[in-house]
Every structure is written in structure tokens, then in C-alpha cells.
Amino acid sequence: MPFTYQRTVHFADTDAAGVVFFANYLAICHEAYEESLSAAGIDLKAFFSDNAIVIPIAKSEADYRRPLACGDKLVVSVSPKSLSQDSYEIRYEITRLGPPEKSAARIRTEHVCIDSGTRSRKALPGPLAAWVQAG
Amino acid sequence: MPFTYQRTVHFADTDAAGVVFFANYLAICHEAYEESLSAAGIDLKAFFSDNAIVIPIAKSEADYRRPLACGDKLVVSVSPKSLSQDSYEIRYEITRLGPPEKSAARIRTEHVCIDSGTRSRKALPGPLAAWVQAG
Amino acid sequence: MPFTYQRTVHFADTDAAGVVFFANYLAICHEAYEESLSAAGIDLKAFFSDNAIVIPIAKSEADYRRPLACGDKLVVSVSPKSLSQDSYEIRYEITRLGPPEKSAARIRTEHVCIDSGTRSRKALPGPLAAWVQAG
Amino acid sequence: MPFTYQRTVHFADTDAAGVVFFANYLAICHEAYEESLSAAGIDLKAFFSDNAIVIPIAKSEADYRRPLACGDKLVVSVSPKSLSQDSYEIRYEITRLGPPEKSAARIRTEHVCIDSGTRSRKALPGPLAAWVQAG
Numbered sequence: 001m002p003f004t005y006q007r008t009v010h011f012a013d014t015d016a017a018g019v020v021f022f023a024n025y026l027a028i029c030h031e032a033y034e035e036s037l038s039a040a041g042i043d044l045k046a047f048f049s050d051n052a053i054v055i056p057i058a059k060s061e062a063d064y065r066r067p068l069a070c071g072d073k074l075v076v077s078v079s080p081k082s083l084s085q086d087s088y089e090i091r092y093e094i095t096r097l098g099p100p101e102k103s104a105a106r107i108r109t110e111h112v113c114i115d116s117g118t119r120s121r122k123a124l125p126g127p128l129a130a131w132v133q134a135g
Numbered sequence: 136m137p138f139t140y141q142r143t144v145h146f147a148d149t150d151a152a153g154v155v156f157f158a159n160y161l162a163i164c165h166e167a168y169e170e171s172l173s174a175a176g177i178d179l180k181a182f183f184s185d186n187a188i189v190i191p192i193a194k195s196e197a198d199y200r201r202p203l204a205c206g207d208k209l210v211v212s213v214s215p216k217s218l219s220q221d222s223y224e225i226r227y228e229i230t231r232l233g234p235p236e237k238s239a240a241r242i243r244t245e246h247v248c249i250d251s252g253t254r255s256r257k258a259l260p261g262p263l264a265a266w267v268q269a270g
Numbered sequence: 271m272p273f274t275y276q277r278t279v280h281f282a283d284t285d286a287a288g289v290v291f292f293a294n295y296l297a298i299c300h301e302a303y304e305e306s307l308s309a310a311g312i313d314l315k316a317f318f319s320d321n322a323i324v325i326p327i328a329k330s331e332a333d334y335r336r337p338l339a340c341g342d343k344l345v346v347s348v349s350p351k352s353l354s355q356d357s358y359e360i361r362y363e364i365t366r367l368g369p370p371e372k373s374a375a376r377i378r379t380e381h382v383c384i385d386s387g388t389r390s391r392k393a394l395p396g397p398l399a400a401w402v403q404a405g
Numbered sequence: 406m407p408f409t410y411q412r413t414v415h416f417a418d419t420d421a422a423g424v425v426f427f428a429n430y431l432a433i434c435h436e437a438y439e440e441s442l443s444a445a446g447i448d449l450k451a452f453f454s455d456n457a458i459v460i461p462i463a464k465s466e467a468d469y470r471r472p473l474a475c476g477d478k479l480v481v482s483v484s485p486k487s488l489s490q491d492s493y494e495i496r497y498e499i500t501r502l503g504p505p506e507k508s509a510a511r512i513r514t515e516h517v518c519i520d521s522g523t524r525s526r527k528a529l530p531g532p533l534a535a536w537v538q539a540g
Contacts, residue, residue, distance in 0.1 A: 026293035056292075059333055
């Protein structure tokens with residue numbers, strides 16, 4: 001069972017076409033990622049400001065299937081998977097609750113762990129590797 | 136008792152100083168406003184896309200008291216008050232949960248109801264006037 | 271020669287990792303798209319609020335190659351290509367000016383023209399088809 | 406003569422009401438502030454990530470006078486003024502170019518210089534003090 005995150009579409013997410021701006025689908029998925037890490041006991045403040053390692057997103061892919069409007073209720077599922085000792089992918093599905101319930105987007109991100117000093121790849125820290133394995 | 140909205144600080148809210156970007160405090164308050172309207176039974180989709188009237192924000196004031204970091208848990212209180220037949224203010228307080236609990240910002244917005252066609256002021260629609268009165 | 275758009279990285283583009291938030295690379299490309307349409311004589315206000323047709327983004331792919339910091343000077347190239355009578359792709363390259371000059375990201379979006387009423391696909395309007403052909 | 410910054414309204418600045426989201430007026434002013442600092446020879450990367458001092462915004466006030474739509478051409482004037490040895494205000498005017506040219510917003514921010522370690526107030530660094538004086 002993947003982790004799921006509930007989210008209401010906010011007015012600030014939308015653009016002049018009346019629906020969520022395409023880049024904001026990715027930002028919503030990142031929120032779900034943060035909540036999933038937090039639920040696994042990983043401290044977000046330390047995670048996103050650790051000076052020794054950084055874990056940037058190397059790739060993203062998005063398949064936008066439905067427009068989303070202000071007030072829409074969403075569920076975002078978060079499915080991480082290991083790619084190597086120092087990288088992982090996350091697959092997200094954004095579902096708009098109904099009735100009827102509809103898949104609104106499928107998104108995939110790729111994350112690589114890097115030593116901040118040398119900029120070379122580095123194995124994932126233990127708690128993060130455990131989060132990926134459990135995903 | 137004012138309406139309150141719970142919110143976690145997301146990574147996308149922050150900037151390179153490591154804390155929430157000042158303009159995003161206002162966006163967080165707007166989310167609280169939307170949730171308060173929604174809790175009062177006002178349909179957000181219709182509210183923010185009604186073709187007959189618009190209710191733009193005419194003024195905002197913010198007193199930023201504390202930096203907020205990714206993962207911080209917030210409570211935002213929403214206190215609307217009538218200013219005239221066609222306008223109202225909302226006072227927000229953003230509190231960072233603790234321990235210790237700390238006031239992080241006080242924000243005020245002024246809203247004016249306008250006829251979309253003529254751009255002249257217009258009395259608030261009934262459900263919105265009721266929401267303001269109950270605030 | 272593709273259209274190019276010059277852009278400085280703003281503080282609001284960044285996140286607590288000190289660099290541009292991954293979703294904002296897509297927003298920067300969309301700005302370049304708007305500027306390219308505008309340079310071709312297409313009126314943005316009409317384009318993004320036309321009630322008869324909408325041209326949502328159906329897919330996006332991004333390959334993030336380098337972090338970008340506040341103040342970095344960027345050039346974004348915009349290369350549209352027809353996919354069918356009712357769809358096109360755009361390939362973007364974000365280059366960070368130097369010295370040394372470095373490729374910072376490659377991004378691709380897919381756009382589909384849709385009739386707002388029926389939600390069925392519709393041939394691109396003439397000026398937009400001409401913009402795609404010239405790209 | 407205040408420093409001025411030219412800016413086109415982007416699609417990402419807008420919301421489902423079809424115009425610039427109120428919080429984004431502040432973000433646009435911050436861009437103008439960055440460009441003004443940069444034009445005065447202040448390095449933005451160092452300025453916004455200096456570990457010894459931080460200069461957060463303590464207050465903001467905005468008077469929104471006109472809606473702004475995607476594609477609108479803006480000029481933002483930036484007028485800093487010293488408040489004390491360790492603080493300054495900036496007054497911004499956002500003008501929508503025409504014809505006819507119209508004032509779209511007046512915004513004011515208050516900035517306080519703080520020692521990152523002790524969190525106590527600290528005199529502005531020389532180049533910044535010079536920028537404020539010249540404003």
C-alpha cells in the first residue's frame with residue numbers, strides 16, 4: 001500500500017485558464033513526498049538543509065490527464081523505488097476525488113544523492129534507504 | 136472563536152534564505168480563507184469564477200514576526216469583519232506550533248465586491264455576508 | 271535558429287536548498303514560450319483566455335543538469351515542432367551564462383488543442399500553426 | 406530618479422480569476438529590489454546567502470489598484486529610504502504601460518538587518534547602506 005497524501009486545490013495553484021498550472025502538479029507531488037518522509041520519522045528541516053549531502057531531482061516526467069480546479073479534493077499516492085545505491089525514483093498518482101473519482105495525473109521523479117563538497121554520488125543515508133525500501 | 140486552518144510548511148514555500156518567502160505568508164492566509172469559506176458551505180469553484188461579481192483584495196498588510204522552516208506546523212486563524220455593505224477585512228494570525236508555540240505573523244487583507252461588467256461596487260452576496268457576520 | 275529568452279534567476283524561484291525549485295524550471299520555460307508567442311504577434315491575453323479553445327499541456331519531461339542560484343543569468347531556447355494537426359511539442363534548453371556557459375536543463379512539453387465545449391481535439395488555429403511551423 | 410525594472414506579466418503569475426494573484430505583486434516587487442541591488446554592484450548570490458547577517462522583511466503593505474493580466478507590460482519603481490542604522494523601507498510603484506499608462510499598485514516593505522548567530526540587530530553593511538542612501 002503506497003503512502004497517500006490528501007490535498008485540496010488552492011486558488012494560488014491555479015492560473016488564468018482557471019485550472020492548476022502544469023508546473024504546480026509537480027509541486028503538489030513534492031508536498032506528498034515531504035509528508036511521506038515525515039511520516040517515516042525523517043526530519044524535514046534536517047533533510048532539506050543537511051550540509052554534507054544533497055539529494056536533487058535529476059529528472060521529472062508528467063502525464064497531465066485532467067484539469068483541476070480550486071476546491072477540488074485530491075489524493076496523491078507516493079511509490080518510491082530504488083534505482084541504485086545512490087538513487088531512487090518516485091511514482092506519483094494524483095486522483096481527483098469524486099464522485100466520480102478520476103485519475104488526474106501520473107508523475108515520476110528521479111533523485112540522486114550527492115556529496116555537497118565533492119559533487120560526487122554518495123550512497124543514500126540509512127533512514128532514507130529504509131524509506132525507499134519500504135515504499 | 137475564529138476559524139482555524141492547520142498547515143505544514145512545504146519546501147516550495149521556502150527560498151534560498153532557508154525560510155518561507157515573505158509573499159508566501161499571504162498565500163498561506165488565502166488558503167485559510169478558502170478553507171473557511173468552504174467550511175461555511177460556500178462553493179469555491181463558483182466563488183472564484185463567478186462571472187457576475189468579483190471580490191478582489193484591495194489592500195494587504197503583513198507583520199512578519201518569525202521565520203518559518205520546511206516542516207514547521209502552523210495554525211492560521213481567520214477573523215473576517217464587515218467594513219461596509221460591499222467590503223470586509225480579514226485578520227489572520229499565523230502561529231507556529233511548538234513547543235513553544237509562537238506567533239509567526241499577523242496579516243490583514245481588505246476585500247471589495249465589484250460588478251464584473253460595470254466595475255462598480257456591489258453589495259456582498261447573501262452567503263458571503265453571512266460568513267462575514269459569523270466571523 | 272530557435273527563439274531565445276533571457277532571464278535572471280529570482281529569489282522567489284529558489285528553495286531552502288539554495289537553488290531553483292525543480293518545478294520552477296518548467297515555469298521558466300513557460301515564460302519563454304509566452305515570449306516566443308508574443309514575438310510572433312500572438313496576443314497572450316486572448317491566447318490564454320480564449321473561450322472557444324484551450325491548449326493544455328498534456329506531458330512534460332525535464333532533465334535537470336545543474337543547480338541554478340539567485341542572480342544567475344539564463345538563456346532559454348524554444349523549439350516547437352508539429353506532432354499532428356491538433357498537437358505540438360516544444361523542446362527547451364536552459365543555458366546558464368558564464369563564463370563558463372553551461373547547459374542547466376533540457377525540458378520538453380506536449381500541447382494539445384481542445385474544443386472547450388465538447389472537449390474533443392481540434393486543429394490548431396492558423397497563427398499558432400504558423401508559429402509551430404516556423405519554430 | 407528611482408531605479409525602474411521592466412517586467413511582463415507571466416501566465417504563472419495569474420490565478421483562476423484571470424489576473425495576477427495578490428501575493429505575486431509582492432514577488433514582482435522583490436524582483437525589482439534584486440535588480441536594483443544588482444545594478445548597484447551588490448552580488449545577489451552572496452547577499453541572499455551570507456551566513457553572518459540576514460536582512461528579512463519585517464513588514465509589508467500593499468494597495469492593489471488595478472488587475473493585471475498575462476502579457477501586460479509593467480514598470481516597477483524602487484525607492485529605498487533609511488529608517489535607522491539597521492533598517493530601511495522600500496516604496497514600490499507598479500505601473501501598467503499603456504496606452505493609457507495606469508498605476509496598478511503601491512507597495513511598501515520594511516527590512517531589518519540581523520546577526521544570524523545572535524539574532525540581534527546589526528548595522529547595515531557598507532554597500533547596502535550606500536544603496537539605501539542613493540535610493
